Amino acid sequence: xxxxxxxxxxxxxxxxxxxxxxxxxxxxxxxxxxxxxxxxxxxxxxxxxxxxxxxxxxxxxxxxxxxxxxxxxxxxxxxxxxxxxxxxxxxxxxxxxxxxxxxxxxxxxxxxxxxxxxxxxxxxxxxxxxxxxxxxxxxxxxxxxxxxxxxxxxxxxxxxxxxxxxxxxxxxxxxxxxxxxxxx
DNA sequence: AAGAAGATTCGCT
DNA sequence: GCGAATCTTCTTA
Numbered sequence: 001x002x003x004x005x006x007x008x009x010x011x012x013x014x015x016x017x018x019x020x021x022x023x024x025x026x027x028x029x030x031x032x033x034x035x036x037x038x039x040x041x042x043x044x045x046x047x048x049x050x051x052x053x054x055x056x057x058x059x060x061x062x063x064x065x066x067x068x069x070x071x072x073x074x075x076x077x078x079x080x081x082x083x084x085x086x087x088x089x090x091x092x093x094x095x096x097x098x099x100x101x102x103x104x105x106x107x108x109x110x111x112x113x114x115x116x117x118x119x120x121x122x123x124x125x126x127x128x129x130x131x132x133x134x135x136x137x138x139x140x141x142x143x144x145x146x147x148x149x150x151x152x153x154x155x156x157x158x159x160x161x162x163x164x165x166x167x168x169x170x171x172x173x174x175x176x177x178x179x180x181x182x183x184x
Numbered sequence: 185a186a187g188a189a190g191a192t193t194c195g196c197t
Numbered sequence: 198g199c200g201a202a203t204c205t206t207c208t209t210a
Contacts, residue, residue: 024191026191032191033191034191037207040206040207041206042205042206042207043206056191056205056206057204057205057206058190058191058192058204058205059190059192059193059202059203059204059205060190060192060202060203060204060205061192061193061194061202061203061204062192062193064191064192066191079191081191098194107192107193108191108192109192109193110192110193155191156191156192157190157191157192158190158191159189159190
C-alpha cells in the first residue's frame with residue numbers, strides 16, 4: 001500500500017518529500033500499461049523486481065514516476081499521481097515557481113518535477129537508494145491510506161482500459177489531481 | 185526514414 | 198472547460 005507512504009528525494013539541491021495521496025495501478029496483461037507490448041529499452045525497469053523506479057517522459061513536457069510492482073520479468077507498476085508536500089517545500093517551490101503550494105505535487109508530472117525526478121532516476125531501487133526512496137509512516141503515527149479513507153476510481157487520461165477501477169486516492173485530501181466526481 | 189500516439193501541463197476563455 | 202505545446206519512443210514503409 002503506497003497511499004500514506006512518503007516519497008523522499010535527496011540531491012545536491014537538498015531534500016524534498018511528499019506523502020502519497022493518489023496512485024494508479026498498471027497490471028500485467030493490462031492494455032493500458034507501458035509493459036503490455038513487451039520489454040523495450042524505454043520500459044525495461046518496469047520488469048525489475050518490485051520496488052524499483054520506472055521513470056518516463058511524456059507529451060514533451062513531463063516525467064512520471066512509477067514503482068515496479070512484480071517479480072523479475074513481469075511488467076507492472078504503480079504510478080505516483082499526487083502527494084502532499086511535507087519536506088523541502090521551498091525547494092519544490094523553486095523548481096515549480098508558477099505553482100501555488102497546493103499544486104506542487106498535484107499530478108504525476110508535477111510530483112516528479114517537485115521532487116527533481118528525471119529519467120536519470122530510472123531503475124533506482126526505491127528500498128535501498130539514498131537518492132530516491134519510499135518510507136512508511138513511523139509506527140505510532142496516525143495511519144493514513146487505510147481502507148476507511150481510501151477511495152478508488154477509473155484511471156485518468158487513458159485511451160485504453162479507461163474504465164477499470166485502478167486509481168486509488170485518499171478521500172478528502174486537497175492534494176488530489178482528479179475531478180470532483182472522481183474524488184468523491 | 186517518416187509518422188503517429190501518448191499514464192500531461194499550462195494558459196486562455 | 199478546451200486546445201495547443203512539445204518530444205520521445207515505437208511502428209510502419
